Structure formats: C-alpha cells, structure tokens
Amino acid sequence: MNGAPQPPDIPEPDLIDRIANALPAEFQAGYYREMRYCRSLSENDEMLLILRAMQFWVVLMLQIPERIATERERLEQILADFLKALREIHQSIAIHQAQLDQRLVQLPAEVAEGIDPEAIAATINESLRQQFVQSTIPATAEALAVAAAQMKKATSEFARSASMLGDSYRGAAEEARRAVANLESTSAHAISSTKHAAEEYLEGFAIIGLRHERLPNLEEISARLNPRTGWNTTPVSGFMPGPAFFEMLSLRKFPTTTWLRKRDSLEYTPEPDIFHDVFGHVPMHAHPVFANFLANYGQLCAGVIEGHETEAAAEAMLERIGRLFWYTVEFGLIRQHGRVRVYGSGLISSNGECTNVLEGHCEVQDFSLEAVLNTPVQVDQMHQLLFAIESFDQIYESMQKVQQKIAAGEPL
Numbered sequence: 001m002n003g004a005p006q007p008p009d010i011p012e013p014d015l016i017d018r019i020a021n022a023l024p025a026e027f028q029a030g031y032y033r034e035m036r037y038c039r040s041l042s043e044n045d046e047m048l049l050i051l052r053a054m055q056f057w058v059v060l061m062l063q064i065p066e067r068i069a070t071e072r073e074r075l076e077q078i079l080a081d082f083l084k085a086l087r088e089i090h091q092s093i094a095i096h097q098a099q100l101d102q103r104l105v106q107l108p109a110e111v112a113e114g115i116d117p118e119a120i121a122a123t124i125n126e127s128l129r130q131q132f133v134q135s136t137i138p139a140t141a142e143a144l145a146v147a148a149a150q151m152k153k154a155t156s157e158f159a160r161s162a163s164m165l166g167d168s169y170r171g172a173a174e175e176a177r178r179a180v181a182n183l184e185s186t187s188a189h190a191i192s193s194t195k196h197a198a199e200e201y202l203e204g205f206a207i208i209g210l211r212h213e214r215l216p217n218l219e220e221i222s223a224r225l226n227p228r229t230g231w232n233t234t235p236v237s238g239f240m241p242g243p244a245f246f247e248m249l250s251l252r253k254f255p256t257t258t259w260l261r262k263r264d265s266l267e268y269t270p271e272p273d274i275f276h277d278v279f280g281h282v283p284m285h286a287h288p289v290f291a292n293f294l295a296n297y298g299q300l301c302a303g304v305i306e307g308h309e310t311e312a313a314a315e316a317m318l319e320r321i322g323r324l325f326w327y328t329v330e331f332g333l334i335r336q337h338g339r340v341r342v343y344g345s346g347l348i349s350s351n352g353e354c355t356n357v358l359e360g361h362c363e364v365q366d367f368s369l370e371a372v373l374n375t376p377v378q379v380d381q382m383h384q385l386l387f388a389i390e391s392f393d394q395i396y397e398s399m400q401k402v403q404q405k406i407a408a409g410e411p412l
C-alpha cells in the first residue's frame with residue numbers, strides 16, 4: 001500500500017486496497033471515495049459481487065505485466081535461440097555455399113582431369129585397335145594404302161600427261177589426220193599398182209592376208225608366210241648395214257621398217273618404209289622359187305664379206321651382185337599374158353616408177369644375167385632401162401650361176 005489512510009468501515013479492505021494499490025497514486029483518493037459507498041452494502045449486494053469479480057481483474061491486471069515480461073523474456077529467449085539457430089544455419093549454409101563454390105570452381109579442372117581427351121582417345125584407340133587386329137581389315141587397309149599410293153602416283157602422272165596432251169593436242173590431232181591421209185593415199189596407190197602386178201605377187205598378197213585399207217600386222221603376216229616358205233617379217237627401226245642385212249636374208253628374216261612415208265614422198269623415198277617393205281617386198285616371199293632366190297642372195301653376200309680380205313674388194317663384188325638384186329627384187333618386171341607386169345618392190349611402191357614403165361618411158365629388155373650385171377644402178381633418176389623375166393626360174397638360175405662364178409673365182 002502507498003501509506004494512504006485505511007478506512008475502518010471497509011469489510012474487505014484487502015480487496016479494495018489491492019485495487020487501490022493497482023491504481024496510480026493520483027487516482028487512489030478518488031477511488032477510495034467511490035468505494036466508501038460499497039463498504040456499506042450488504043454481503044450479497046450485486047455491486048459487491050461485481051466489485052469482487054473486478055478484483056480478480058485487477059489481480060490479473062497486476063499480474064499481466066509480470067506475465068507479459070516473463071512471456072517476453074521467454075519469447076525473447078525463444079527469439080534469441082531462434083536467431084542463434086538461424087545464424088548457425090546461415091553460417092552453415094554459408095560454409096556449405098563456400099564449399100559448394102569451391103567445388104564448383106574446382107569442378108572444371110576435375111572434370112577436365114576426369115575426361116582427359118588424350119586418355120579417352122588412347123582408350124578408344126586401343127579398343128579399336130584390338131577390334132581392328134581381330135578383323136581382316138588390316139590386310140585390306142594395307143592393300144588399300146598401297147593402292148592409294150599407286151593411284152596417287154598414277155593420278156599425278158596422268159595429270160602431267162594430260163597437261164602435255166592438252167598442250168600438244170592440236171599438233172597430235174593434225175599428225176593423226178596426216179597419218180590417216182597418208183594411209184589412204186598409199187592404199188590408193190597400192191590398189192593402182194596391183195592392177196599391173198605379177199600374178200605371183202597378187203597370189204602372195206592374198207596368201208599373207210594383206211588389205212589395202214589398213215596397216216599390216218607383221219606377226220599375222222609371219223604366221224601365214226613362215227609355214228609356206230620359211231620366211232618371216234622382222235620389224236627393224238631403220239636402215240641396216242649390209243652384213244646384218246645379208247645375214248638376216250640368209251636366215252629368211254626380212255627386216256621390215258615400221259614407219260610410213262608422207263604423202264609428198266609417194267613417188268620416192270630414199271629409205272624404205274612399211275609400205276615399201278610389206279606391200280612391195282613381202283608378197284613375193286610367199287612364192288617358193290623367189291623365196292629361195294632371195295635367201296640364196298643373202299647367203300651369197302654374207303659369204304662374199306667373209307671371203308674377201310679387204311672391205312673394198314668385198315664392196316666391189318657386192319655392188320655387182322647388188323645389180324642382180326636391184327633389177328629383180330627392187331625393180332623386176334615379168335611378161336605375163338603378153339603384157340609387162342611388175343613384181344619389184346621399188347615399182348610396186350612407187351607410182352612414178354610404175355607409171356614410167358607402163359607408159360613406155362623406160363626401155364624394157366628381156367632379162368639377161370650378163371646385161372643386168374653390166375647395168376649400173378642409178379637412184380637419182382627414173383629408170384631408163386629395166387629387165388623383164390619370163391619366169392622366176394630365170395632369176396633363181398641366175399643366182400646359181402653367180403654363186404658358181406664366185407666359187408670358181410671367175411669375174412662377174
């Protein structure tokens with residue numbers, strides 16, 4: 001109590017006093033004046049009942065601050081605990097966040113370390129290698145590699161050749177056109193010549209399978225000719241020296257050049273070409289008597305070279321024997337059915353020489369060994385004199401006489 005005077009007529013001073021004590025000091029005097037009336041009320045007065053109830057309210061009101069304070073302290077404790085827990089959680093989260101950040105920072109390196117491309121590639125390669133080895137692919141791959149290298153080389157060479165071809169295409173094409181034109185011209189001339197050729201020549205032409213419209217195949221010719229007379233056509237690159245030429249003839253191998261003259265050389269060419277050799281010479285090699293005659297000529301000349309001590313002496317003898325060769329094998333004529341026909345390759349292969357004879361610009365004498373051996377060869381002009389045989393037996397017999405003269409040491 002705050003020392004205020006205690007009214008003696010208040011039945012339950014403690015109750016009124018406690019309420020008064022709950023009031024601020026400036027309100028207590030007024031409170032007591034108001035409660036004076038209540039002291040005179042009966043025990044069961046409703047006003048007192050209400051007043052008693054109110055004292056519980058007062059008590060409660062007095063206790064509320066304490067309770068509130070207590071509760072506040074408890075709440076504050078709870079809040080503090082909560083905040084503490086919250087801070088701990090926050091710290092824990094921060095720690096874990098930091099750890100997580102650290103892990104994330106380290107992750108690329110760890111990932112990179114874990115997925116080392118070289119290591120993975122090595123693993124894959126080894127796996128593939130083992131599978132590769134177990135298969136048949138290695139041998140195939142090796143073969144492919146070799147093939148690829150060869151193809152690369154071939155491609156390179158092809159490209160280089162193609163480039164060269166490209167550069168020379170026009171020239172090559174023009175050369176090809178000229179070759180075709182030459183063949184056409186020579187074929188036309190051959191047809192013309194064969195109209196005036198000896199029967200034996202025409203028979204031989206058919207036997208060895210010659211055709212005017214195409215170049216001859218020497219292997220095919222030999223295959224047809226050899227069983228008949230033992231002769232072969234042997235391709236050579238060009239002019240042959242005398243000893244080698246005679247040696248080949250003795251063996252029944254006719255050296256045949258493989259080049260074709262140009263159109264402007266149809267009348268004459270200093271060197272024989274394939275047209276002269278094959279179309280001019282070879283058909284007669286199918287005739288048995290002519291074939292023996294020619295082989296004997298080769299044997300005779302080869303013997304002359306071996307039998308003479310000096311080359312000059314041999315050359316003189318060969319020049320005389322060569323006249324027999326020239327006026328028969330090269331420019332021989334034969335009378336058949338009342339006409340002069342040609343069988344010599346120089347006439348067959350030269351339109352000018354052939355025409356010169358057939359048009360009467362060349363004297364034609366009956367064949368005579370003595371006359372032939374006394375007629376020098378002139379290669380720089382059209383022939384003014386040639387000799388016509390009646391049969392090929394004449395030239396074979398003439399060759400026999402020459403051999404006999406040489407064997408006897410007689411002059412030709």
Ligand SMILES: [Fe+2]
Binds near residue numbers: 272276277281330345
């Ligand atoms: Fe010839």
